[in-house]
Amino acid sequence: MGDSAYPASWYAATRDVSADRPPLAARIEADVAIVGGGFAGLHSARLLALQGKRVALVERHRIGWGASGRNGGFVGAGFAERSGALIDRLGLDHTRRLYAQSQRGVAIVREAIDALGRPEIRMGAGKLSLSRTDQGAGFADRTRALADRLGAAFEPWETARVRTLLDTQRYHQAIHDPLSFHIHPLNFALALAADIEACGGAIHEATEATGLSREGGTWRLQTSRGEIAAPHVVLAGNADLGPVQPRIARAVLPVATYVTVTENIGPRLAEAIRWSGAISDTRRAGDYYRVIDGDRLLWGGRITTDTREPPRLRDMMRGDILSVYPQLGDIRIEYAWPGIMGYAPHKMPQVGEIEPGLWVCSAFGGHGLAQTAAGADAVAAGILGDDSLWRLFAPFGTSWAGGPFGRTATQLAYWSLQAHDWWDEKRQAKNAETLRT
Ligand SMILES: Cc1cc2nc3c(=O)[nH]c(=O)nc-3n(C[C@H](O)[C@H](O)[C@H](O)COP(=O)(O)OP(=O)(O)OC[C@H]3O[C@@H](n4cnc5c(N)ncnc54)[C@H](O)[C@@H]3O)c2cc1C
Numbered sequence: 001m002g003d004s005a006y007p008a009s010w011y012a013a014t015r016d017v018s019a020d021r022p023p024l025a026a027r028i029e030a031d032v033a034i035v036g037g038g039f040a041g042l043h044s045a046r047l048l049a050l051q052g053k054r055v056a057l058v059e060r061h062r063i064g065w066g067a068s069g070r071n072g073g074f075v076g077a078g079f080a081e082r083s084g085a086l087i088d089r090l091g092l093d094h095t096r097r098l099y100a101q102s103q104r105g106v107a108i109v110r111e112a113i114d115a116l117g118r119p120e121i122r123m124g125a126g127k128l129s130l131s132r133t134d135q136g137a138g139f140a141d142r143t144r145a146l147a148d149r150l151g152a153a154f155e156p157w158e159t160a161r162v163r164t165l166l167d168t169q170r171y172h173q174a175i176h177d178p179l180s181f182h183i184h185p186l187n188f189a190l191a192l193a194a195d196i197e198a199c200g201g202a203i204h205e206a207t208e209a210t211g212l213s214r215e216g217g218t219w220r221l222q223t224s225r226g227e228i229a230a231p232h233v234v235l236a237g238n239a240d241l242g243p244v245q246p247r248i249a250r251a252v253l254p255v256a257t258y259v260t261v262t263e264n265i266g267p268r269l270a271e272a273i274r275w276s277g278a279i280s281d282t283r284r285a286g287d288y289y290r291v292i293d294g295d296r297l298l299w300g301g302r303i304t305t306d307t308r309e310p311p312r313l314r315d316m317m318r319g320d321i322l323s324v325y326p327q328l329g330d331i332r333i334e335y336a337w338p339g340i341m342g343y344a345p346h347k348m349p350q351v352g353e354i355e356p357g358l359w360v361c362s363a364f365g366g367h368g369l370a371q372t373a374a375g376a377d378a379v380a381a382g383i384l385g386d387d388s389l390w391r392l393f394a395p396f397g398t399s400w401a402g403g404p405f406g407r408t409a410t411q412l413a414y415w416s417l418q419a420h421d422w423w424d425e426k427r428q429a430k431n432a433e434t435l436r437t
Helices: 039-050 083-090 092-115 139-150 159-165 185-198 246-251 267-272 313-324 371-383 403-436
Strands: 027-029 032-035 055-058 122-130 155-157 174-183 202-204 209-215 218-223 227-230 232-235 253-262 278-281 288-292 296-304 333-343 350-355 358-362
Touching (some): 032 039, 032 218, 039 055, 039 092, 039 185, 039 358, 039 371, 055 227, 083 092, 092 185, 092 371, 122 159, 122 288, 139 155, 174 278, 218 232, 232 371, 246 350, 253 313, 313 333, 358 371
Parallel strands (some): 027 227, 032 232, 122 278
Antiparallel strands (some): 122 174, 218 227, 253 296, 253 333, 288 296, 350 358
């Protein structure tokens, strides 16, 4: 068997060798059929295989081909929707339980990396969420109060502390989450896949699920050249599910974001960034970055509903980096790649049983590394007979994302949010100037 190429990225360049898995070319039976070889499908398959279920997973391309093999690599609790908005919508008790499930997702990732004997997949610990505007004197109390309400581990850091670690005037206060960490996501996906097979699960790459029908208590998942008959099916295809279940496919909006990795920069990177954890800013569409490979900067950012790669992606991203750390000077971007996140209109994942034996685990947006594990844990528990976890996600049922019109609306909303971010920063700069003069 060969080892077919992945789209060019630093992750692909440093990935484990992994032979192509044969396409499905027969009719097979399983306890659970799973569509999608990203983290949502892989965690679902692994958690069920560990419980003795016979799982069969199909992936259109290769394991970790989609968002799971291309992301920023940050693993942390919470969801794409902000916790404050969830409290307003669901009340504190429900939000606390959802947050606890996301913390369970962090624990599943941590425990899996340990159980797989691959400690090097974890590349750094802790996460800083930085504000680009001054949050004022009440910031620390507000942050501690929210952490307390959620049962979260995060804590406030004042501006002075942030600036001892990051040599830029761009940032003010931070929220520090000591339980977050960052990983090599493609190697984690490949390691999960190998473990599923070691537990007796079947994985077929280059296999697209094309249709789904039910006969009595059995689902039949059609693929290009085969079929899986199973009492349970898990749809974990993110924003790319296609015709296998059009209702879910239409409910998830594809949103592109970009990641770049610089050349080895040398000692000036450690002078600018003296923090080995993950870093992001709290703007509505902010930057996220981390130091990798000693002295490279992995920098992600921007979102758009135009899923084509922009022609000047490297220049755009270099400009973003230098707008925060101009002292890095003439840096070369060695890798640049796009990735697609799947968002439901409510920004929460779609997790649960939508028809008897038909499960969905999708739409994790830009917060998916721990959350896919949390969703898979809830789905696996449901298949094993405990409905309590997936029902936490029931208020976020599948709703239509609006097709091309939804995309236009999302893009307009994004531009308006960017304009708000820009305006907040300008207004603060002007206020600071007025105070100085
Ligand atoms: C650039 C980028 C940066 C990100 N950074 C972070 C981060 O730092 N931290 C974080 O928590 N989250 C981050 N995310 C989000 C996170 O990566 C995703 O939420 C998560 O990986 C989604 O996993 P998934 O399994 O649902 O989807 P995917 O990884 O996209 O997997 C879905 C798979 O299903 C396959 N598929 C779809 N339909 C079919 C079909 N019909 N038949 C067969 N196969 C099919 C696809 O080929 C694909 O491989 C980022 C996302 C991107 C794109």
